[in-house]
């Protein structure tokens with residue numbers, strides 16, 4: 020059959036409160052044009068993030084009741100541990116309440132002010148956690164990753180030659196670890212090939228640098244490997260996942276993505292000395308080492324989620340449904356990041372709105388308009404998010420994108436058809452969109468709490 024259907028039925032529904040463009044215009048003004056400041060019940064289709072928004076399965080809801088809330092040594096922790104180790108067999112596993120907590124613990128322990136950390140592309144919290152230690156976070160994605168319109172099967176790959184040069188320039192002693200983000204979220208949800216993971220590992224091995232994987236979307240990455248990398252067509256997803264992690268010395272993970280859970284994360288590694296220090300830090304900031312800031316029931320939901328996320332029917336539907344949205348908006352000429360990412364469709368706002376220069380945040384202007392017109396909440400990933408450097412200067416980000424992140428197992432195809440229609444409508448009157456400016460911004464992570472206005476507002 021040509022049609023790939025959702026491989027589930029809906030047992031429980033949540034109503035969406037319908038709103039008008041006039042009402043939403045008032046909401047977005049009240050929010051200072053920052054989509055993070057909206058009340059989410061004023062949003063019709065919420066594509067702000069795929070993080071923590073997954074629909075849990077009936078099996079996951081049932082698992083919650085198995086949660087054991089013992090402070091230490093809960094059976095729920097051991098079930099969680101077995102589920103993680105089935106896919107990512109690292110020696111030490113440290114639960115945390117979400118991905119950035121794992122990052123914070125890791126970099127507090129391993130990063131020093133003179134250090135540099137290479138990554139294909141740091142996610143914003145990863146970068147902020149590296150920089151919070153006074154260290155430098157450097158993105159070394161392949162050049163193809165900077166060209167949204169270019170088709171390439173693995174645009175998330177690390178630039179191996181650039182990594183070699185980087186190590187030579189900075190010196191091995193200044194690089195505590197190397198990271199690979201799968202899939203490469205800030206670079207468009209693009210996958211990293213197995214060959215590239217292997218090559219990155221070889222470079223790291225040659226210099227004695229540990230390799231960590233930011234594993235948030237590991238199952239989607241594995242599916243892309245299976246679909247696109249010669250030799251993996253018939254390999255079971257679980258085996259692809261295990262091979263990916265076999266090349267790493269550790270990982271950080273947000274269970275809010277491919278854990279199919281609403282909260283949770285972990286840090287895992289083989290280095291005992293680091294693990295001991297990380298556990299001490301965990302107890303200080305998150306909780307005891309068998310719950311790490313999570314309830315026992317959360318650990319159960321994650322354990323079941325990890326079994327479901329590697330199922331082939333699920334991944335086939337997941338990746339096809341994201342590609343569906345991209346295909347339909349690009350069919351009318353909307354410039355998008357090619358090919359579609361795993362968890363999100365990225366609209367190239369710089370090409371969508373060529374009359375708005377990057378320092379006037381074309382991505383923000385487009386995201387605001389998608390909300391006003393259709394009640395869709397996406398997220399700017401561009402100059403508003405990345406343009407402010409630690410030294411206070413501002414420069415255009417590599418790209419100005421609007422991310423429409425698709426929550427897992429949540430929206431139906433007709434809701435996605437509505438999204439397509441809204442994007443097409445805004446595309447038809449794109450010349451009327453205006454540039455924006457910050458009127459208030461914090462020094463770090465300004466996109467979360469900053470306030471915007473239109474450049475030509477008084």
Ligand code: F0G
Pocket residue numbers: 067068069070117118119120142144145200204233235272273274275283284
């Ligand atoms: N790494 C990547 C690649 C991520 O995408 C995220 C979160 C994190 C780390 C941090 O995990 O949210 O559990 O603390 N990304 C979300 C997003 C927020 O919308 O892309 P967290």
